Amino acid sequence: EVQLxxxxxxxxxxxxxxxxxxxxxxxxxSSYSMNWVRQAPGKGLEWVxxxxxxxxxxxxxxxxxxxxxISRDNAKNSLYLQMNSLRAEDTAVYYCARGSSxxxxxxxxxxGTLVTVSS
Amino acid sequence: DIQMTQSPSSLSASVGDRVTITCRASQSIxxxxxxxxxxxxxxxxxxxxxxxxxxxxxxxxxSGSGSGTDFTLTISSLQPEDFATYxxxxxxxxxxxxxxxxxxxxxx
Numbered sequence: 475e476v477q478l479x480x481x482x483x484x485x486x487x488x489x490x491x492x493x494x495x496x497x498x499x500x501x502x503x504s505s506y507s508m509n510w511v512r513q514a515p516g517k518g519l520e521w522v523x524x525x526x527x528x529x530x531x532x533x534x535x536x537x538x539x540x541x542x543x544i545s546r547d548n549a550k551n552s553l554y555l556q557m558n559s560l561r562a563e564d565t566a567v568y569y570c571a572r573g574s575s576x577x578x579x580x581x582x583x584x585x586g587t588l589v590t591v592s593s
Numbered sequence: 594d595i596q597m598t599q600s601p602s603s604l605s606a607s608v609g610d611r612v613t614i615t616c617r618a619s620q621s622i623x624x625x626x627x628x629x630x631x632x633x634x635x636x637x638x639x640x641x642x643x644x645x646x647x648x649x650x651x652x653x654x655x656s657g658s659g660s661g662t663d664f665t666l667t668i669s670s671l672q673p674e675d676f677a678t679y680x681x682x683x684x685x686x687x688x689x690x691x692x693x694x695x696x697x698x699x700x701x
Contacts, residue, residue, distance in 0.1 A: 519631075524690070533688050583636035
């Protein structure tokens with residue numbers, strides 16, 4: 475069974491940093507692209523970042539480019555999101571999601587971790 | 594960026610009704626269109642990928658159609674568990690995936 479479990483969320487002050495993790499199991503992690511998608515309270519879904527299976531290709535939404543860094547450790551079956559210079563508008567539930575092979579859809583999602591940026 | 598516009602934003606319907614949700618892309622995205630269902634407090638769930646392919650385990654009352662810029666998600670006979678929010682997502686632009694704003698399906 476495919477499982478994605480996020481951790482690392484919490485309350486942080488504006489300008490602060492946080493590192494999210496996503497532990498994957500039940501599939502060959504190193505064969506799949508991975509993604510972060512977020513959802514602000516009461517709002518819709520926003521794609522944040524994607525990383526290819528071997529980390530060769532990395533993409534970011536304009537809203538986080540230069541502040542967030544996506545990475546992965548295939549030996550540990552883990553995905554990460556380093557978030558720096560956090561703003562109030564980064565407050566959201568952050569989901570990790572497995573990417574499909576070549577079609578760009580997200581077929582499995584974690585349960586999400588809440589990041590709150592507030593003073 | 595490719596903009597995705599869903600209509601309607603909200604919809605009231607009854608159990609047994611046939612429901613259609615529309616998603617329009619700001620430019621052609623071929624068939625790189627996916628649909629998700631999200632219930633309150635839960636992660637999104639993939640329903641349809643590549644415009645019309647049903648994800649494994651998803652009931653056959655869900656179907657998708659369209660190509661280019663105009664797409665539809667149809668639920669042939671609404672069940673109580675289908676009341677949720679539905680999102681479309683374009684995956685044509687790998688540099689910038691985008692979602693529609695969502696359609697909230699409520700019980701009439």
